[in-house]
Amino acid sequence: MSGSSFGKLFVVTGFGESHGPAIGGVVDGCPPGLELSAADLQVDLDRRKPGQSRHTTQRRESDSVEILSGVFEGRTTGTPIGLLIRNEDQRSKDYSEIADRYRPGHADYSYEQKYGVRDYRGGGRSSARETAVRVAAGAIAKKYLAERCGIGIRGHLSQLGPIRPDTFDWDQVERNAFFWPCAETVPRLESFMDDLRREGNSIGAAVTVVASGVPTGLGEPIFDRLDADIAHAMMSINAVKGVEIGDGFACVGQKGTEHRDEMTSAGFLSNHAGGILGGISSGQDVVVRIALKPTSSLRIPGRTLDRSGAEVDVVTTGRHDPCVGIRATPIAEAMLALVLMDHLLRQRGQNAEVKPPLPPFSGTSSS
Amino acid sequence: MSGSSFGKLFVVTGFGESHGPAIGGVVDGCPPGLELSAADLQVDLDRRKPGQSRHTTQRRESDSVEILSGVFEGRTTGTPIGLLIRNEDQRSKDYSEIADRYRPGHADYSYEQKYGVRDYRGGGRSSARETAVRVAAGAIAKKYLAERCGIGIRGHLSQLGPIRPDTFDWDQVERNAFFWPCAETVPRLESFMDDLRREGNSIGAAVTVVASGVPTGLGEPIFDRLDADIAHAMMSINAVKGVEIGDGFACVGQKGTEHRDEMTSAGFLSNHAGGILGGISSGQDVVVRIALKPTSSLRIPGRTLDRSGAEVDVVTTGRHDPCVGIRATPIAEAMLALVLMDHLLRQRGQNAEVKPPLPPFSGTSSS
Amino acid sequence: MSGSSFGKLFVVTGFGESHGPAIGGVVDGCPPGLELSAADLQVDLDRRKPGQSRHTTQRRESDSVEILSGVFEGRTTGTPIGLLIRNEDQRSKDYSEIADRYRPGHADYSYEQKYGVRDYRGGGRSSARETAVRVAAGAIAKKYLAERCGIGIRGHLSQLGPIRPDTFDWDQVERNAFFWPCAETVPRLESFMDDLRREGNSIGAAVTVVASGVPTGLGEPIFDRLDADIAHAMMSINAVKGVEIGDGFACVGQKGTEHRDEMTSAGFLSNHAGGILGGISSGQDVVVRIALKPTSSLRIPGRTLDRSGAEVDVVTTGRHDPCVGIRATPIAEAMLALVLMDHLLRQRGQNAEVKPPLPPFSGTSSS
């Protein structure tokens, strides 16, 4: 594998399978002096965790995170932060019937072709369960960005199947089970999801995340542009098939006079660019939108192959999210936070705020 | 900066400004034994270079590439390949009037906020001129992938402003100035572009690239997924604002039964996934689509600021592409080739095909 | 921080302080199919762990490692391997008197100047306790190298203070408390160490590690040479102040005719090079020697400063190794294994041995 780390100066490394003993990771590069406790991470973990409503998987995981290192007397020390989340609610027998067959649209097939073996219980490493570690790591970044730089990151579900919000209100987002910014259309979502669940099917969705208060100058051309790293981060989330910055694909039909964000001394007059110009943050809100596919764990039979190459039907009977997009909002926020944090440290240095306790010695350089 | 390299085992590093003495780069990690000459790179460089029709910038660059190292007696040696392209047609005085003002929608502002200085001539490092190096490097990857692995990579313009192809024929793509797969609609493109040029405006576009013959198993979960690295690569191209894999944003409205690609012993029945499952190649065509914004170098005045913060108007009088999407097809192909090449080497090793001339010694381990 | 990972394709990331809840790490990039259990790692952990004789620290740690992921039905799956070792025997109060003063020769001062804070308990992150994670990770690499490639790695103490072995016998190394290759001189070591302990002082040492059965061709010029990566790995071990490959510093006085290893059809006639030529393995034994300084945690008072800059004396009263070199042999073996493993994967690929269960489909490339 060897692709389990993300970031250059703020490096997150994850491990863990859905039905193994635990998932966890290491957050390396957090500057010293940040107040931090497990409770700070738990807020976002709880927003992501399953079973919060009837519209997500009914698997029951407390997703309690333990901080194993890097914090001393309530503050980060600058050393790596070890994170551990024990797995709890495992019904591995649910998966025995897919042990040797490949759910169409699922990573079952590609993992087994690559590795020759897979931990089929709950999807193993390909399960979205690993995103809990991203959320925990992202919560550290979010806290640092908010407290030290005034950067705020928030997100919302922006489309679920055919349904879009009629109105937009950030205050509504945390008041329903969907991270949905429009109170009026929540009943339509509920009814859509209830039908879908009865049908045994799944549905796609879109999530939008926004970072405010981003300073100018984050992002390293040519290849480590801020938007390129955001695209990398977002497309690494399970089920994501598309990423847009600012107007995204709407740009295709735009003329230059329409797209360009003119400036006056009061600031930009629009934000078609989504806060990034030439790969570098412009100081406007960074706006990112992602498309999530409908999951492939369905109760409706599908044609596929088994490990011997024989044609079989497959049905998935475990507990699954009919719309992974619903729980994706905190994950996308976390990934945006990781990218911004990494670029902030590249720009400002890792220990820029540290004041060494002792001044330099005079005449210490005896060699 | 420090973001000028791409790839982990097949590493491309670029340098160069639009109006400096030269652009160039280093391709590190090419396996030994590949037949290679500058002519192999020139084919794609010529496809990308300006001035090929009246619809792209009239700047005249031969974009002749020199191979400075890494090739001996007509074959690669496994050592880094140095590439050099001298800049030729520079009219730096065209840019004097934007030296201290920021074109709206352009990297002028963000570069200067980040670095405190910028080479304003022709956009300097933010110019799309650097993509010539990507194309040259990508041509090496494309050649290796084709000759050693049977992987073919090709692309086409898939939308220009409001215009989409009526029909699809790969054979048409190289027969017009637009990389356009539909002969019937080429006159509409020409007329649209002529109008646009008269207007002094620019337009967005979409490009689609496809890799065929990709083996199963490329891509490293969790963060170095094949699709994540592709998203990174594509979003790093100038003017790109969106990336889709397979059905991309169309997934948002799809149900699971519609999206999942069922399998029979003859293979997959569809390719909504775009050839990637769980971040790992499935053996199907890898299909990528990107959105390019309309450029911001316009003859129509725009409101902006100058370096002192005063409100001014800006007009760009130099020679510019009214649709950067037109020349983007070979660039997107190159970036896809770089990603596949890197993952192929991660999977198979860098020198997997080498046969050491001498067998291991018996009894050589005297310590 | 952000320097807590080692390797490019076989990546080890560690975390943990001496007196925190646990130490641990992630081993990313282990190929699938390797038989692995915690017991395989415990062997080397036990060789390193404290309290094995009266000559090392009397802190009692079982150093029991738990494998949290990456192993399924007794074999590696190719996914990251999470490792956890709980800390047990902590007497943090031993350290209260050094909380605000800097032991001379210790990392106390440099950590606090860098981070503005330090976990002073047991040295925190600067404690050699973190090397247990290296040993656990290295044991995985050693097992793979031995079973799949016939590469054997072993080491021994080659000097302790003024004492060198009179004779050399690999079979003796594991039969005494010092990893010492000469039975005759063990009593001299014991007596030397007993005197040292009574004195409250510490002593330097040298360790030699050797890898046999290394194939030709490992190592990537120019900067990722095999010897350069070995030097990096070894110098990253606590207390190491020097690294030699082959004849090392003895080369300074040698002539070319004396140093060059001539070859006949039976193999090399000598191994002054230590198995590496031009940064690439030659097939001979890779021979590495490291120098370890005497530790700075002494019962003999030393002049230093406290956090306020005042001159004070400091005495270290905790339980410490009077010669860290004694326990360094398994650590150095582990680091050599990590380097060889990484370069083996770079050369051969990560999944070179995997046979995909299904052959490629014919006609699957529907796009």
Add this chain to the structure above:
Amino acid sequence: MSGSSFGKLFVVTGFGESHGPAIGGVVDGCPPGLELSAADLQVDLDRRKPGQSRHTTQRRESDSVEILSGVFEGRTTGTPIGLLIRNEDQRSKDYSEIADRYRPGHADYSYEQKYGVRDYRGGGRSSARETAVRVAAGAIAKKYLAERCGIGIRGHLSQLGPIRPDTFDWDQVERNAFFWPCAETVPRLESFMDDLRREGNSIGAAVTVVASGVPTGLGEPIFDRLDADIAHAMMSINAVKGVEIGDGFACVGQKGTEHRDEMTSAGFLSNHAGGILGGISSGQDVVVRIALKPTSSLRIPGRTLDRSGAEVDVVTTGRHDPCVGIRATPIAEAMLALVLMDHLLRQRGQNAEVKPPLPPFSGTSSS
């Protein structure tokens, strides 16, 4: 290959063979605003270049460097700096007789086993000619470190075969052909080298480099320690077989009371540690010593094999350095500068000194 880059934020990538058209590289990550011209690099290139005295190779290379990018109006812009040095004095026919045989002790054998092919002319990529690029890149780092941070880096030859300096005077170092700190012993060096040249043999050497004015806090535990990165950098230089920090191997015989550097309010009382504690700079001089082996290109015949495995004798008739250590001083200085520069940027950020021309807008965050 893929090992041709060094550094994380200040990244140097090199290319080029001894007898190809050119060598060169890319320096990525230099902060903007540094005054820089080719002349600044030429000083150290001239110190390294061959033919400066009868004691080094008589190959005549002007080693004139061209800066191709990254500098605008005499100052760096923050974008990558392209470097080009054309090769001039090539007598490739000198090498025809070693085209198919392996000089003992040389990289000939290991390169060909690894790559299956090698550019045998002048050693190709394994030639020390590539170090000119390191010196050019290092000169940029040295200039930045000196002008912006007050860090001075200098080095000297500290041993040549059996000869050590009798006295030490930094002012002597640049006054003789050997970078030798002792005027009295220069005649002994000259006579030793003259004898050696007549004999057709070569000799080892040691070089010492020292960095003064280093701030506290550089270096990232655990694996990216300052000393570990220095060891990596130094061991990557051609012919280096050993690296020491501070007292190095002399530590083996030292007691803790002897080694530890006590502190008073005036500073450290000694510098056995070589300026690095726990992998982090302590503010003292960073002191590094390296051992260079005698080169293997000798006029005295040696036993070896040819490409077919047959036993043959080999003689090297080209123009070679009988002591590569002599020209190694500026190379070692350059590598130390690269490591310090990289860690300085990690600590302080890449653009810490930049003042954005415009203040943040009020109310710009329209999304």
